[in-house]
Amino acid sequence: MAKSFPIINNVKELREKSGITQSDLGEAVGVTRQTVAAIEQCRYSPSLETAFRIARIFNVDIGEVFQWKEES
Numbered sequence: 706m707a708k709s710f711p712i713i714n715n716v717k718e719l720r721e722k723s724g725i726t727q728s729d730l731g732e733a734v735g736v737t738r739q740t741v742a743a744i745e746q747c748r749y750s751p752s753l754e755t756a757f758r759i760a761r762i763f764n765v766d767i768g769e770v771f772q773w774k775e776e777s
Contacts, residue, residue, distance in 0.1 A: 717745040734758040
């Protein structure tokens with residue numbers, strides 16, 4: 706069974722709205738394009754530092770990018 710991460714995000718939506726590529730975002734925050742893809746697919750939760758960097762790139766509060774998904 707695949708591991709489910711309780712953190713969901715709006716990274717892909719914000720990135721596409723901003724018109725930047727996964728590679729550009731990765732370079733701006735210090736991760737690879739593959740890491741950005743994994744974050745967008747909720748297969749990987751970034752470090753707190755990276756999460757804040759991503760929010761800063763989009764000029765939004767971290768809570769507008771990442772949310773905790775309550776388990777049912």
